[in-house]
Amino acid sequence: GAVVSQHPSWVICKSGTSVKIECRSLDFQATTMFWYRQFPKQSLMLMATSNEGSKATYEQGVEKDKFLINHASLTLSTLTVTSAHPEDSSFYICSARLLTYGYNEQFFGPGTRLTVL
Amino acid sequence: GQSLEQPSEVTAVEGAIVQINCTYQTSGFYGLSWYQQHDGGAPTFLSYNGLDGLEETGRFSSFLSRSDSYGYLLLQELQMKDSASYFCAVRVKNNQGGKLIFGQGTELSVKP
Numbered sequence: 001g002a003v004v005s006q007h008p009s010w011v012i013c014k015s016g017t018s019v020k021i022e023c024r025s026l027d028f029q030a031t032t033m034f035w036y037r038q039f040p041k042q043s044l045m046l047m048a049t050s051n052e053g054s055k056a057t058y059e060q061g062v063e064k065d066k067f068l069i070n071h072a073s074l075t076l077s078t079l080t081v082t083s084a085h086p087e088d089s090s091f092y093i094c095s096a097r098l099l100t101y102g103y104n105e106q107f108f109g110p111g112t113r114l115t116v117l
Numbered sequence: 118g119q120s121l122e123q124p125s126e127v128t129a130v131e132g133a134i135v136q137i138n139c140t141y142q143t144s145g146f147y148g149l150s151w152y153q154q155h156d157g158g159a160p161t162f163l164s165y166n167g168l169d170g171l172e173e174t175g176r177f178s179s180f181l182s183r184s185d186s187y188g189y190l191l192l193q194e195l196q197m198k199d200s201a202s203y204f205c206a207v208r209v210k211n212n213q214g215g216k217l218i219f220g221q222g223t224e225l226s227v228k229p
Contacts, residue, residue, distance in 0.1 A: 042221070042222075043222055044160065046217070046218060091157075097214070108152075108160045110158065111159055
């Protein structure tokens with residue numbers, strides 16, 4: 001149980017285009033989802049927290065107009081990287097929170113590797 | 118803000134025991150989690166400490182001292198497959214039920 005999927009697993013796009021990444025909780029409902037970005041050999045940097053049906057809360061330094069997050073249902077959140085540039089190339093990982101025995105455990109998706117040419 | 122410190126890399130041999138330390142400075146602290154990540158993969162949950170003390174899960178144990186803002190992950194009977202990056206992460210309060218902030222990660226290399 002508690003499986004989180006992401007689609008696509010990798011994507012290559014041209015500079016200036018927009019890319020949408022989907023994150024789904026497959027066997028549970030997630031009221032809260034998180035988006036992280038990870039550069040090679042570095043930590044997972046939290047980009048934003050999204051709750052179903054409300055606006056996402058972005059971390060300091062993350063451009064909300066560049067990284068659009070939509071959490072339309074309890075099982076789906078999307079991240080759209082708008083007007084992507086080579087510096088946006090990274091590994092994007094989503095996470096969904098499951099309330100278990102009073103502890104909010106986060107389960108991570110397999111990640112999406114974005115390469116912007 | 119939050120800050121976490123853990124060693125960047127650790128090397129050990131098969132069958133050995135290794136301890137990865139993590140110190141943190143944060144406000145609104147709920148607890149300390151540990152995650153394992155193999156190259157190119159998703160982080161997988163290993164352990165969580167919300168209270169002081171030791172939590173044991175098979176070959177892995179985790180410890181927390183809230184008064185010292187310190188925790189560690191202990192890996193016993195190391196196997197080659199344990200070679201991975203290990204992240205400590207603090208769970209901190211926000212207006213949406215909490216969020217995880219990750220440390221920089223410790224790359225563990227297990228040698229034969």
